[in-house]
Amino acid sequence: MANTATLPPAPASTPGDERIGRRSPVQKFLARPEVGALVGAVVLFIFFASVSQTFTQPNALATVLYGSSTIGIMAVGVSLLMIGGEFDLSTGVAVISSALTASLFSWNFSLNAWVGVVLALVVSLSIGFINGWILVKTKLPSFIVTLATFLMLTGLNLALTRLIGGSVSSPSISKLDGFDSAHAVFASSISIGGVEVKITVFFWIILVAIASWVLLRTKVGNWIFAVGGDANAARAVGVPVTKTKIGLFMAVGFCGWILGMHNLFAFDAVQSGEGVGNEFLYIIAAVIGGCLLTGGYGSAVGGAIGAFIFGMANKGIVYAQWNPDWFKFFLGLMLLLATIVNLIVKRRADLK
Amino acid sequence: MNAKQIDQQTLLKDEKDPLTHTPVHLLSLDKIGKHYGNIIALRDVTMAVDNGRVTCVLGDNGAGKSTLIKIIAGLHQHDEGVLHIMGEERKFNSPRDALDVGIATVYQDLAVVPLMPIWRNFFLGSELTTGWGPFKSMDVQKMKDITLKELAEMGIDLRDVEQPIGQLSGGERQCVAIARAVYFGAKVLILDEPTAALGVKQSGVVLRYILQARDRGLGVIFITHNPHHAFPVGDRFLLLKRGKSIGYYDKKDITLDELTAQMAGGAELAELAHELEQLGGHTEALKEVQAEVAGVADAADSADTSDASRENSPRHA
Numbered sequence: 001m002a003n004t005a006t007l008p009p010a011p012a013s014t015p016g017d018e019r020i021g022r023r024s025p026v027q028k029f030l031a032r033p034e035v036g037a038l039v040g041a042v043v044l045f046i047f048f049a050s051v052s053q054t055f056t057q058p059n060a061l062a063t064v065l066y067g068s069s070t071i072g073i074m075a076v077g078v079s080l081l082m083i084g085g086e087f088d089l090s091t092g093v094a095v096i097s098s099a100l101t102a103s104l105f106s107w108n109f110s111l112n113a114w115v116g117v118v119l120a121l122v123v124s125l126s127i128g129f130i131n132g133w134i135l136v137k138t139k140l141p142s143f144i145v146t147l148a149t150f151l152m153l154t155g156l157n158l159a160l161t162r163l164i165g166g167s168v169s170s171p172s173i174s175k176l177d178g179f180d181s182a183h184a185v186f187a188s189s190i191s192i193g194g195v196e197v198k199i200t201v202f203f204w205i206i207l208v209a210i211a212s213w214v215l216l217r218t219k220v221g222n223w224i225f226a227v228g229g230d231a232n233a234a235r236a237v238g239v240p241v242t243k244t245k246i247g248l249f250m251a252v253g254f255c256g257w258i259l260g261m262h263n264l265f266a267f268d269a270v271q272s273g274e275g276v277g278n279e280f281l282y283i284i285a286a287v288i289g290g291c292l293l294t295g296g297y298g299s300a301v302g303g304a305i306g307a308f309i310f311g312m313a314n315k316g317i318v319y320a321q322w323n324p325d326w327f328k329f330f331l332g333l334m335l336l337l338a339t340i341v342n343l344i345v346k347r348r349a350d351l352k
Numbered sequence: 353m354n355a356k357q358i359d360q361q362t363l364l365k366d367e368k369d370p371l372t373h374t375p376v377h378l379l380s381l382d383k384i385g386k387h388y389g390n391i392i393a394l395r396d397v398t399m400a401v402d403n404g405r406v407t408c409v410l411g412d413n414g415a416g417k418s419t420l421i422k423i424i425a426g427l428h429q430h431d432e433g434v435l436h437i438m439g440e441e442r443k444f445n446s447p448r449d450a451l452d453v454g455i456a457t458v459y460q461d462l463a464v465v466p467l468m469p470i471w472r473n474f475f476l477g478s479e480l481t482t483g484w485g486p487f488k489s490m491d492v493q494k495m496k497d498i499t500l501k502e503l504a505e506m507g508i509d510l511r512d513v514e515q516p517i518g519q520l521s522g523g524e525r526q527c528v529a530i531a532r533a534v535y536f537g538a539k540v541l542i543l544d545e546p547t548a549a550l551g552v553k554q555s556g557v558v559l560r561y562i563l564q565a566r567d568r569g570l571g572v573i574f575i576t577h578n579p580h581h582a583f584p585v586g587d588r589f590l591l592l593k594r595g596k597s598i599g600y601y602d603k604k605d606i607t608l609d610e611l612t613a614q615m616a617g618g619a620e621l622a623e624l625a626h627e628l629e630q631l632g633g634h635t636e637a638l639k640e641v642q643a644e645v646a647g648v649a650d651a652a653d654s655a656d657t658s659d660a661s662r663e664n665s666p667r668h669a
Contacts (some may be wrong), residue, residue, distance in 0.1 A: 088636075113491055132598050213489070217489040217490055217492065218481075218490055219479035219481060219488075219489065219492075222468075222472055222475070222479055223476075223477075223627070224478060225465065225468050226465045226472075226476050226477075227467065227473065229465035229466065229467045229468055230463075230464075230466070232463075232464065233463040233464055233465050234476065234477070235447060236425070236427070236447050236457065236459060236463040237447070237451075237463050237476050237477035238447055238448045238451050238477035238478065239476060239477045273464075285477065288362075296465065296467045296468070297467050304528045
């Protein structure tokens with residue numbers, strides 16, 4: 001072949017490249033997205049354990065876990081969404097919308113509580129679908145789209161609750177059929193060695209496990225990383241970008257439904273003005289857990305650790321008998337430190 | 353006129369597909385056109401791709417090369433003309449459509465996600481799965497093994513397929529993208545400026561892969577602005593300028609000098625030399641450019657093609 005004569009021969013493939021030293025397992029571990037958060041969690045745990053006697057008691061730990069789970073359940077969905085390159089500001093109020101839908105609908109028509117629960121699931125998934133659909137159709141940034149949804153849902157929550165129930169709080173549904181069974185499913189406690197652990201903790205763990213499996217071991221997980229990392233590249237190799245993004249918003253909706261049902265059945269009524277501001281807690285948990293705001297990088301476990309850090313700080317301040325007024329300050333400081341640690345750890349690990 | 357243009361009609365009648373021995377092309381474009389609003393990006397482009405042949409698309413920046421491949425790859429739809437795949441008229445609505453008929457594209461930006469590991473990128477969009485129903489999961493070990501094996505066959509000495517692909521060099525990433533397309537059974541391989549950002553040696557390596565892909569029976573569309581890269585590997589050459597075809601040649605009908613002359617246009621090079629002279633460039637460099645101008649002008653004369661007349665007269669295919 002005369003044409004090929006001018007071309008250099010292919011480089012001989014040498015086993016074991018001399019340019020690259022082996023990465024030790026420790027370095028590989030340090031390159032994981034959630035490592036910064038894990039270090040932070042351990043430090044925080046040791047800190048609170050040393051300043052408070054009660055913090056390490058099983059009951060206190062169960063309380064910390066419960067606090068963490070109410071953030072963590074949402075953080076699972078929000079982490080996945082953030083890895084997929086978007087975020088959602090409507091999550092805090094969407095949780096309350098879900099709870100209000102269930103309670104107002106079944107109360108208004110005196111139906112079995114489970115009817116409301118199912119309707120709430122439909123509504124939660126629809127909110128997610130609409131967020132995602134508007135996003136992919138208009139190509140507006142998710143910040144704008146979900147900010148609009150956030151405002152609209154806040155208004156709807158207040159207005160519809162007053163219109164239907166006549167008060168700022170939804171009417172009590174504890175007398176309805178199915179309330180007890182729904183309470184058992186969404187808001188009961190399970191006793192482990194004499195310690196009452198709220199069922200949300202188990203929901204949280206199951207969701208984190210499922211999300212991790214999806215993210216690391218299924219093709220949908222591959223697509224989530226890809227649409228967050230480079231949506232155009234993903235589209236070019238045949239990844240259904242639109243479906244993946246809408247699906248992620250719906251997954252957030254599903255998590256919101258679980259938490260909404262817990263909020264409702266833990267008591268028997270919901271305050272219509274609640275939830276505002278919680279969306280940031282979920283995002284903070286995901287970011288502390290190592291999810292990049294720009295997408296394409298992160299883990300579900302990271303979001304869980306972020307939520308755990310949040311839970312520890314939240315309850316730890318109480319156990320340490322400090323003034324809880326300081327909590328937000330510490331939260332902000334922690335967010336800053338965690339993200340800086342993430343950055344440093346990641347750079348170090350990538351360089352090696 | 354030495355460089356005879358290929359008559360598309362006779363080609364369709366007489367030339368047979370070297371693998372299937374049928375008188376149809378693997379892929380052919382007939383008078384394809386595309387406009388974005390009132391901007392005409394591409395007009396009247398005709399070309400063909402066959403198994404085991406390399407069709408080069410040459411043109412300067414803004415010549416319409418990218419638009420052309422986006423149409424073939426399914427990212428854009430053409431407004432005029434017809435696109436035939438194996439003799440069947442098609443219009444792709446999405447890249448997935450194009451992939452399904454075996455058209456794989458290696459983009460300039462390579463369509464890889466930098467933060468993702470090499471093996472995830474390799475199988476992105478076509479993941480291997482095991483299991484059943486909702487418990488279907490990726491066959492991670494198999495995917496890693498295949499990635500390593502395929503890349504080794506391409507002569508890429510990879511250390512770790514878990515590495516984020518963003519850490520590889522430009523040439524290596526290019527080869528991963530080509531290996532990916534070849535592995536997934538592409539019939540037509542589109543390479544968008546694969547050598548543009550590469551050094552001399554790495555370009556040579558990529559050109560080798562183009563020939564390897566050709567020898568495996570793929571139809572290759574090689575897009576470049578460098579005639580020195582196109583000529584050694586190409587079987588046919590389509591020259592684009594300002595969205596129009598300014599020539600479509602078979603290898604036997606054109607020489608490298610003629611190709612270069614067509615590409616650059618002797619007048620433009622002469623102007624460059626003049627400009628450099630005025631700016632007081634190095635005399636040696638100037639002499640070199642002037643020598644090239646002379647060479648190009650000769651070739652252009654022998655090819656009997658002045659750019660102006662070519663651009664004004666519509667090309668009859």
